[in-house]
Amino acid sequence: MNNQHPTPNNQRRIEISQVVVTAQQMREVEARIFAAGIPVAALMEKVAGLIARRILDMYLNPGQEDNRWGGGELGTPTTDREWGLGAMGRWGDQPRFYSRPRVGILVGPGHNGGDALVVARELYFRGYAVFIYSPFAKLKELTSQHLQYAQSLGIPCYQSIEDLPECDLLVDGLFGFGLERELQDPIASAINQLNHKSVPIISIDMPSGLHTDTGKVLGTAIRASHTFCLGLWKLGLLQDQALEYVGKAELIDFDIPLADVEAVLGETPRIKRVTKNSVFSTLPLPRPAVTHKYKEGHLLLICGSRRYAGGAILTGLGARASGVGMLSIAVPESLKPILVSHLPEALIVGCPETQTGAIAQLQLPENTDLNSFDAIACGPGLTKDASPIVQQVLESTIPLVLDADGLNILANPPLSKGGMKGGIRQALTVLTPHTGEFQRLFPDLPDAKHNRIEAVREAAAQSGAVVLLKGARTVIANSEGAVWIVPESTPALARGGSGDVLTGLMGGLIAQAVTHQIAAEDMVAAAAWWHAQAGILAAQERTELGVDAFTLTQYLNLVLNHTDFDSL
Numbered sequence: 001m002n003n004q005h006p007t008p009n010n011q012r013r014i015e016i017s018q019v020v021v022t023a024q025q026m027r028e029v030e031a032r033i034f035a036a037g038i039p040v041a042a043l044m045e046k047v048a049g050l051i052a053r054r055i056l057d058m059y060l061n062p063g064q065e066d067n068r069w070g071g072g073e074l075g076t077p078t079t080d081r082e083w084g085l086g087a088m089g090r091w092g093d094q095p096r097f098y099s100r101p102r103v104g105i106l107v108g109p110g111h112n113g114g115d116a117l118v119v120a121r122e123l124y125f126r127g128y129a130v131f132i133y134s135p136f137a138k139l140k141e142l143t144s145q146h147l148q149y150a151q152s153l154g155i156p157c158y159q160s161i162e163d164l165p166e167c168d169l170l171v172d173g174l175f176g177f178g179l180e181r182e183l184q185d186p187i188a189s190a191i192n193q194l195n196h197k198s199v200p201i202i203s204i205d206m207p208s209g210l211h212t213d214t215g216k217v218l219g220t221a222i223r224a225s226h227t228f229c230l231g232l233w234k235l236g237l238l239q240d241q242a243l244e245y246v247g248k249a250e251l252i253d254f255d256i257p258l259a260d261v262e263a264v265l266g267e268t269p270r271i272k273r274v275t276k277n278s279v280f281s282t283l284p285l286p287r288p289a290v291t292h293k294y295k296e297g298h299l300l301l302i303c304g305s306r307r308y309a310g311g312a313i314l315t316g317l318g319a320r321a322s323g324v325g326m327l328s329i330a331v332p333e334s335l336k337p338i339l340v341s342h343l344p345e346a347l348i349v350g351c352p353e354t355q356t357g358a359i360a361q362l363q364l365p366e367n368t369d370l371n372s373f374d375a376i377a378c379g380p381g382l383t384k385d386a387s388p389i390v391q392q393v394l395e396s397t398i399p400l401v402l403d404a405d406g407l408n409i410l411a412n413p414p415l416s417k418g419g420m421k422g423g424i425r426q427a428l429t430v431l432t433p434h435t436g437e438f439q440r441l442f443p444d445l446p447d448a449k450h451n452r453i454e455a456v457r458e459a460a461a462q463s464g465a466v467v468l469l470k471g472a473r474t475v476i477a478n479s480e481g482a483v484w485i486v487p488e489s490t491p492a493l494a495r496g497g498s499g500d501v502l503t504g505l506m507g508g509l510i511a512q513a514v515t516h517q518i519a520a521e522d523m524v525a526a527a528a529w530w531h532a533q534a535g536i537l538a539a540q541e542r543t544e545l546g547v548d549a550f551t552l553t554q555y556l557n558l559v560l561n562h563t564d565f566d567s568l
């Protein structure tokens with residue numbers, strides 16, 4: 001395998017939507033911007049103006065039919081009639097008809113509150129009924145000025161949540177990346193009350209109450225229907241434990257100079273979001289006009305057993321979807337007919353089997369060396385009786401994806417206890433555990449449930465492998481400490497067989513990368529992102545209950561044509 005790889009993606013100039021920052025890093029980036037001369041107030045106006053525009057587009061968009069005010073979900077005020085039916089409504093009263101959508105603005109003590117107050121002012125001037133809830137006596141100077149101006153306009157401001165009138169939409173400007181400690185009453189109970197209302201809440205920067213870095217709930221947190229993350233993606237928004245609070249996350253790009261980002265994070269930030277652009281810049285697409293099947297990669301799949309034939313088929317279908325030129329699939333002899341019937345284009349290698357129907361020995365076609373393939377993917381459906389096979393592929397010198405029983409066999413003994421006999425492989429090795437397999441492989445690593453990123457990074461360093469930890473937000477790390485996070489997925493993929501499809505897809509992409517002289521390591525994130533997007537599209541079209549693994553393989557080739565999907 002030629003080791004002179006082109007610049008791998010993680011060495012190329014980064015795009016803003018790939019950057020992921022901690023609160024401290026965001027502070028350092030903002031400090032550079034302010035030091036360069038932009039007034040804090042000017043940036044707040046710019047940022048909050050962008051937020052207000054998105055809120056108007058999304059929630060208050062004129063011209064849509066389905067509303068009582070002639071506008072979008074809440075519409076624009078059709079008239080500037082006085083309030084209908086007398087006094088302001090209160091939480092819990094019977095809803096009273098008002099002539100204008102009511103927007104509640106939750107204002108915290110810091111600049112997150114300042115952002116929200118600028119939004120309040122902008123919506124007010126567009127004729128919306130705006131109400132402010134701000135329980136804090138001490139506000140930052142700029143925030144205090146904005147509050148003073150809002151009140152001078154006659155916008156009602158309430159200290160207690162009970163006084164806030166019933167609203168159609170809430171804007172959460174309580175806390176952003178400045179949240180430092182657990183929330184206490186009255187703010188905590190106010191948030192709990194707001195969460196119990198069936199009113200959409202838009203959070204500015206972070207849902208208030210979530211830790212900016214870990215996504216942990218500090219006491220309680222706003223359950224946002226939409227989170228507008230400001231400038232650079234915050235790490236906490238990408239953590240599994242935050243997901244039920246974040247709602248739909250969207251980046252509000254306020255033109256942070258890339259130079260400032262690189263000054264703080266370096267040219268290749270350690271943690272990156274996997275985006276459509278970053279994936280498309282690495283996939284073996286478009287294909288050369290002149291090519292042939294052996295130039296499009298040759299993948300060897302080693303999978304299946306008499307007990308688990310389906311895993312072999314699904315892995316093969318995932319590999320097929322990758323576009324790999326040649327596909328060989330080693331299975332127990334008794335599975336050969338069914339594999340041929342599902343994958344007529346593949347070379348099915350029937351192997352001698354154990355009493356239990358596992359692969360007893362890799363019997364490749366004569367004169368075929370294991371290292372003559374471009375890549376191997378091994379594990380789905382193997383059962384633990386195939387451990388000699390896994391040992392054999394570990395000794396190969398070509399890129400290897402290990403999944404499912406390949407990982408369970410590897411975990412005996414665990415990697416941290418001298419596992420992976422023969423030490424760290426020189427060739428690319430990708431481990432693709434789910435949480436349970438991860439804990440078996442790395443029993444003494446920090447609990448992957450609470451800090452997945454640190455756990456995966458440590459596992460990659462320990463094993464020398466690229467480790468992909470599956471989850472609502474799949475996390476990938478290599479042994480140099482680079483981390484990729486797949487920012488979107490769907491619970492529709494939480495089904496048997498989804499992982500088998502990913503293994504085949506990833507193996508097929510890696511095999512093509514090898515023949516195309518593309519950085520094979522980049523195919524791990526590309527495969528995970530592609531797999532998730534196919535699941536999302538399938539769920540959109542067939543509901544979250546309609547994405548069985550076979551259907552998923554059909555959507556793998558459809559989703560790349562849907563270039564209109566969000567550029568993540």
Ligand SMILES: NC(=O)C1=CN([C@@H]2O[C@H](COP(=O)(O)OP(=O)(O)OC[C@H]3O[C@@H](n4cnc5c(N)ncnc54)[C@H](O)[C@@H]3O)[C@@H](O)[C@H]2O)[C@H](O)CC1
Pocket residue numbers: 030040041043044047108109110111112113115140174175176177178179180181182183184204205206230
């Ligand atoms: N810096 C800027 O000009 C811009 C900031 N952006 C927005 O502002 C926030 C960050 O602002 P900051 O004032 O640093 O923090 P917060 O608004 O999040 O306020 C936190 C505030 O509250 C205090 N605090 C922290 N924890 C608690 C707690 N548990 N209970 C009570 N009070 C707490 C703390 O002392 C802070 O003062 C950022 O998210 C953006 O929304 C602009 O968008 C860009 C310009």
Ligand SMILES: [K+]
Pocket residue numbers: 112172173174175176203204205206207208
């Ligand atoms: K917020």
